[in-house]
Amino acid sequence: MVLKKKPVTGMKDIMPREMEIRDYLIGEIKETYRSYGFLSMETPCVEHIENLTSKQGGDNEKLIFKILKRGEKLKLDSAKSEEDLVDGGLRYDLTLPLARYFANHMNDLPSPFKAMQIGSVWRADRPQKGRFRQFTQCDIDILGDDSPLSEIELILATTTMLGKIGFKNFTVCINDRNFLKAMASYSGFKDKDFDQVCIILDKIEKIGEEKVALELQELGYTKENTDTYLSLFAEVTKDVDGIRFLKDKLSGHLDGKVADNLEFVISSVMAAKEADFQIRFDPSMVRGQSYYTGTIFEVLMEDFGGSVAGGGRYDKMIGKFTGQDTPACGFSIGFERIVMILLEQDYQLPTKKESVAYLLDKNLPKEGMLKVLEVAKKERELGKRVLLSAMKKNKKFQKEQLEAEGYGQIVDCYEDTVEKL
Amino acid sequence: MVLKKKPVTGMKDIMPREMEIRDYLIGEIKETYRSYGFLSMETPCVEHIENLTSKQGGDNEKLIFKILKRGEKLKLDSAKSEEDLVDGGLRYDLTLPLARYFANHMNDLPSPFKAMQIGSVWRADRPQKGRFRQFTQCDIDILGDDSPLSEIELILATTTMLGKIGFKNFTVCINDRNFLKAMASYSGFKDKDFDQVCIILDKIEKIGEEKVALELQELGYTKENTDTYLSLFAEVTKDVDGIRFLKDKLSGHLDGKVADNLEFVISSVMAAKEADFQIRFDPSMVRGQSYYTGTIFEVLMEDFGGSVAGGGRYDKMIGKFTGQDTPACGFSIGFERIVMILLEQDYQLPTKKESVAYLLDKNLPKEGMLKVLEVAKKERELGKRVLLSAMKKNKKFQKEQLEAEGYGQIVDCYEDTVEKL
Numbered sequence: 001m002v003l004k005k006k007p008v009t010g011m012k013d014i015m016p017r018e019m020e021i022r023d024y025l026i027g028e029i030k031e032t033y034r035s036y037g038f039l040s041m042e043t044p045c046v047e048h049i050e051n052l053t054s055k056q057g058g059d060n061e062k063l064i065f066k067i068l069k070r071g072e073k074l075k076l077d078s079a080k081s082e083e084d085l086v087d088g089g090l091r092y093d094l095t096l097p098l099a100r101y102f103a104n105h106m107n108d109l110p111s112p113f114k115a116m117q118i119g120s121v122w123r124a125d126r127p128q129k130g131r132f133r134q135f136t137q138c139d140i141d142i143l144g145d146d147s148p149l150s151e152i153e154l155i156l157a158t159t160t161m162l163g164k165i166g167f168k169n170f171t172v173c174i175n176d177r178n179f180l181k182a183m184a185s186y187s188g189f190k191d192k193d194f195d196q197v198c199i200i201l202d203k204i205e206k207i208g209e210e211k212v213a214l215e216l217q218e219l220g221y222t223k224e225n226t227d228t229y230l231s232l233f234a235e236v237t238k239d240v241d242g243i244r245f246l247k248d249k250l251s252g253h254l255d256g257k258v259a260d261n262l263e264f265v266i267s268s269v270m271a272a273k274e275a276d277f278q279i280r281f282d283p284s285m286v287r288g289q290s291y292y293t294g295t296i297f298e299v300l301m302e303d304f305g306g307s308v309a310g311g312g313r314y315d316k317m318i319g320k321f322t323g324q325d326t327p328a329c330g331f332s333i334g335f336e337r338i339v340m341i342l343l344e345q346d347y348q349l350p351t352k353k354e355s356v357a358y359l360l361d362k363n364l365p366k367e368g369m370l371k372v373l374e375v376a377k378k379e380r381e382l383g384k385r386v387l388l389s390a391m392k393k394n395k396k397f398q399k400e401q402l403e404a405e406g407y408g409q410i411v412d413c414y415e416d417t418v419e420k421l
Numbered sequence: 422m423v424l425k426k427k428p429v430t431g432m433k434d435i436m437p438r439e440m441e442i443r444d445y446l447i448g449e450i451k452e453t454y455r456s457y458g459f460l461s462m463e464t465p466c467v468e469h470i471e472n473l474t475s476k477q478g479g480d481n482e483k484l485i486f487k488i489l490k491r492g493e494k495l496k497l498d499s500a501k502s503e504e505d506l507v508d509g510g511l512r513y514d515l516t517l518p519l520a521r522y523f524a525n526h527m528n529d530l531p532s533p534f535k536a537m538q539i540g541s542v543w544r545a546d547r548p549q550k551g552r553f554r555q556f557t558q559c560d561i562d563i564l565g566d567d568s569p570l571s572e573i574e575l576i577l578a579t580t581t582m583l584g585k586i587g588f589k590n591f592t593v594c595i596n597d598r599n600f601l602k603a604m605a606s607y608s609g610f611k612d613k614d615f616d617q618v619c620i621i622l623d624k625i626e627k628i629g630e631e632k633v634a635l636e637l638q639e640l641g642y643t644k645e646n647t648d649t650y651l652s653l654f655a656e657v658t659k660d661v662d663g664i665r666f667l668k669d670k671l672s673g674h675l676d677g678k679v680a681d682n683l684e685f686v687i688s689s690v691m692a693a694k695e696a697d698f699q700i701r702f703d704p705s706m707v708r709g710q711s712y713y714t715g716t717i718f719e720v721l722m723e724d725f726g727g728s729v730a731g732g733g734r735y736d737k738m739i740g741k742f743t744g745q746d747t748p749a750c751g752f753s754i755g756f757e758r759i760v761m762i763l764l765e766q767d768y769q770l771p772t773k774k775e776s777v778a779y780l781l782d783k784n785l786p787k788e789g790m791l792k793v794l795e796v797a798k799k800e801r802e803l804g805k806r807v808l809l810s811a812m813k814k815n816k817k818f819q820k821e822q823l824e825a826e827g828y829g830q831i832v833d834c835y836e837d838t839v840e841k842l
Contacts, residue, residue, distance in 0.1 A: 002741070002742065002743075002744050003469075003471065003472045003475055003520075003521065003524075003741050003742045004469045004471060004472055004521070004742075005521055005524045005525040005742055005743075006525060007464065007465050007468075007521075007525070008465060008467050008468065008469055008508075008509050011465035011467060012465065013462075013463070013464050013465070013522050013525060013526060014462060014463040014464075015462070015526065015529065016460035016461060016462055016530075019460070019461035019462055019463060020461065022461075022463075023451060023461050027448075030444060034806055035801045035804070035805065035806050035807065036801070036806075036807070036808075037778075037806060037807065037808035037809075039437035039440070040437060040440035040441065040443075040444055041434075041435060041436070041437055041440055042434070042435040042440060042443075043428065043434050043435075044428050044429060044432035044433065044434070044555050045466065045511075045541060045555060046429050046432060046486070046511075046543075046555065047428075047429065048424075048425045048429055050424065050425060051424045051425055054424055065467070065488050065489075065491075065509075066488065066489040066491075067486050067487065067488060067489070067511075068486075068487040068488070068489055068503065068506060068507055070486075070545050074503070076500070076502070076503070076506075079497070081497070082489065082495070082497070085489060085497075085506065086489055087429075088429050088486075090466075090467075090488075099424075100424065100425070100426055100428075101434050103424075103426045104426040104427060104428070104434060105434060105436065108436065109437075110822060110823075110826060112810070114808075120466060122467075124491050134465050134466065134467065145811070147811060149781070149790075149809060149811070152794070153809060156794075156798075160801075264787060267787075267791075268787075268790065268791060268794055271791050271794065271795065272791070272794035272795055272797070272798050274798060274801075274802065320423070320424050321423065321424045321425075321426055322423075322426075323423050355458075357458075360570070366685060366688075366689075369570075369689065370688075370689060370692050370693065373573070373577075373689055373692065373693035374692065374693055376693070377577075377693050377695060380456045380457065380581070380695075381695065383456070384456065385455055385456050385457075385458060386456065386457065386458065387457075387458035387535075388458075388570060388574060389533070390566070390568060390570070401531060402531075405531060
C-alpha cells in the first residue's frame with residue numbers, strides 16, 4: 001500500500017528554511033518577554049468541548065476540530081447528534097485555555113500573574129492562500145492587575161520584541177471600549193444597541209463615514225443619533241488632545257478615569273519605549289472579539305498592509321471559570337504573519353554560525369574517518385556547525401547545494417589529505 | 422455558567438517552573454543538534470487517519486485520538502462505524518509524519534536529509550502516574566544514508582546533548598536486528614518464527630534465561646533449538662570481542678559486514694565522543710518497534726532506572742509512502758523523562774540572569790512611575806529580568822514570594838526614594 005504524502009487539507013509541512021526563521025523568532029520572543037518578568041506556561045492542545053463551546057470564542061466556535069469519544073464512552077448506536085460523539089476539541093485560541101489554567105492554579109501562581117504562551121491553535125476555516133488550519137499563536141497576558149501598568153508593560157514588551165527583529169516606524173493604535181460606549185450613549189443610542197452599532201462602526205476604515213451612516217439608518221437608527229455620533233468621530237483628533245476633548249465632551253457618559261488612564265498609558269509608553277514607533281489614539285477602533293471590556297490596542301505596519309499584533313483588556317472572562325471576576329489584559333503578536341514578512345524579506349539571521357562541511361571520499365579508510373570525526377568534535381565544541389557527508393559523484397553540484405544551505409567552508413577528505421586537517 | 426477548571430483527562434497544565442526547564446532543554450537540544458548539521462522541520466499535529474492506521478505504529482494505533490469529519494462530510498445518519506465518522510487523528514509519534522514529509526518533499530530536501538523534530542504527540546493510554554496523553558517527543562533522523570556514519574553521528578549528537586545538561590556515566594547499548602535473526606537461524610528457528618522468538622527474548626532482562634527457555638518450549642519450539650539459542654547468549658561477551666565471536670560463529674547465517682559495521686560504529690563513537698559514557702554491545706536487546714531493520718540502540722541511566730533515549734535503523738518505512746525503499750536511521754530522546762529527572766534534581770539553570778523587582782507604592786506619582794520605567798528600560802537592555810509590581814499590603818510576604826521566584830534584588834519605590842534610582 002502506498003500511503004498519503006500530502007499533509008491533511010489546510011495544514012502545512014514546514015520546510016527547514018522557514019523553521020530557521022521560526023526557531024529564531026521564538027528565541028527572541030522568549031528572551032524579550034522573560035526580561036519583562038513574563039513566565040512561560042503551557043496547556044494541553046485538547047480542551048473540554050463544553051469549555052470550547054461556551055460562547056467565549058464567538059465565530060471561532062463554529063470552526064472547532066472535535067475529538068471522538070473513545071472506548072465504551074462512544075455509543076454510536078444511540079448517538080443523536082455530534083454532541084453525543086465528542087468529548088474534546090482542539091483549542092481555537094490560547095486565551096480560553098489561559099483562563100481555565102488560571103482558575104485551576106491561581107493559588108500556586110504569583111499575583112499578578114504575567115503569562116507567556118507560544119503554541120499551536122486550530123480552526124477549520126475554509127482553506128485560502130497564506131491561511132492555515134493549524135497555526136502558532138504567541139500571547140502575553142497579565143492577570144490580576146487592574147492598573148494601567150498592565151497596558152504599559154504589554155505594549156513595551158511587544159514593541160521591544162518587534163524592534164529586536166528589525167521592525168521600525170510602526171504604529172500602536174489604542175482605544176478604550178468605554179469611549180465607544182460613551183460616544184454611543186452621548187449620541188442617543190441605547191445600551192442594548194451598543195454591540196450592533198460597534199459592528200457597523202468597525203467598517204469605517206473600509207467603507208467610509210457616509211456608508212456607515214447609511215447602514216446605521218437602514219437598521220432603523222435615527223438620522224439625528226447617527227449624525228451626532230459620526231460628527232464626534234470627525235471632531236476628535238487622534239492624539240492625547242483627542243482624549244482630553246472626549247473627556248470633557250462626554251462628561252456624564254464617561255468615567256473621567258478612563259481618559260486619564262489612557263493618557264497615562266500613552267505618555268508612559270512614549271517615555272520608556274525602546275523601539276522606533278508612534279502611538280496613536282484611534283477612537284473608531286473596535287477590534288472583533290466581544291470579550292474585550294476596556295482598553296484595546298493593535299500594532300499597524302502600513303508597509304505590510306495591516307496589523308501584526310493586537311490585544312486588550314478582558315476583565316470578565318476569568319470569572320466564567322471561577323465565579324469571581326479577575327482583571328485581565330493581553331497582547332498577541334501575529335506570529336505567522338511576522339514569519340511570512342521575514343521570509344519575504346529573505347531575512348538574514350544575525351546568529352548564523354560558521355559552518356563547515358567535510359566530504360568523505362568513498363575510499364577513505366577507517367583511520368581517515370576517525371581523524372575527520374576528531375576534527376569535527378573540536379570544531380563543534382567551538383560552536384561551529386559541522387556536517388559530515390559522503391562525497392557524491394557529482395561533487396560540483398553537491399558543493400553548490402551545500403553552499404546554498406549556508407556551508408561557507410567545504411573540505412574534500414581523501415586518504416592522503418585528511419592527515420593535514 | 423461556571424466552566425471546567427481541570428485539563429482534560431490524562432493531559433496536564435505545565436507550571437512555570439517546569440516550563441523554565443523545558444525551554445532550557447529545548448534550547449540546548451536545538452543548539453547541539455544544529456552543530457551536527459541537523460535541520461529543524463515540523464509537520465501538522467493532525468494526520469490522515471489512513472496513514473495513522475496503516476500498521477506502521479503497532480499498538481499505538483489503538484490509542485489514537487480521532488477527529489470528527491466536519492460539515493457535509495459528516496453523515497451521522499448513515500454512519501455504520503467509527504471509520505465513517507473520522508478523517509484525521511492526532512499523531513502518536515514523529516516518525517510516521519517524518520516518513521510522509523520526506524516522501525512529499527524529497528526533491529526539495531538535501532540528500533541525505535538530517536532532520537530534527539521536537540513536537541507533541543498524543544496517545545489515549547490509560548492515565549497513570551507520570552505518564553500523560555499528550556507528551557513531547559524529540560527526534561533526530563538521517564534519511565538517505567545507508568552507511569554507519571548515520572549511527573555514529575546520531576549517537577555522538579545525542580550523547581553530547583545529554584552531557585551538556587550534566588548527565589554522565591551512562592551507557593549506550595547497541596545491537597543489530599540482523600544478529601538476532603542470525604542467532605535464531607543458527608539455532609534452528611525458522612524465519613517465520615523470528616518475530617515471536619524476539620518477543621519472548623525481549624523479556625530476558627526481566628524474567629531470566631530459564632523462564633525464557635520455558636516460554637519458548639511452551640510455544641512448541643524444541644528444547645534443542647532453545648538450548649542452542651540461549652547458550653549463544655551465555656557465551657557472547659558484551660563488547661567488541663563478542664561481535665567478533667558472533668561474526669565467526671554465525672558465518673553462513675550472517676553477512677559479515679553487519680559485524681564489521683557495528684564494530685566500526687563502536688570504535689568511532691569511543692574515539693570521537695565528547696560526553697562521559699560507556700558503549701556496550703547488547704546481543705539480547707530487541708527494542709519494541711517492529712519497524713527496525715538493522716542497528717538498534719538505547720541510552721541507559723542506571724541511576725534513573727532505565728532508558729532515556731532509543732532508536733535504530735528502519736530502512737523499510739519510507740518506501741511505504743514512495744514505493745521505493747530509502748535507508749533511514751533515527752534516535753529519540755525521552756524528553757519528558759529527562760524533564761522529570763531535572764525537576765527531581767532541582768536543576769539550577771546555568772543561564773539564570775540577574776533579576777530585579779521594583780515594588781511601586783500606591784501613592785507613587787506619575788513622574789515617579791516614569792522614572793522607574795526608564796530605569797527598567799536600561800536594565801532590560803543590559804539583559805536583566807525586571808519586574809514592575811504594585812506594592813502589596815503584606816510587603817514581607819510579597820518579598821518572600823518574589824525571592825522564591827528568583828528575584829535577587831527587590832527595590833521599594835516611594836515618591837521620595839525613586840529619584841535616587
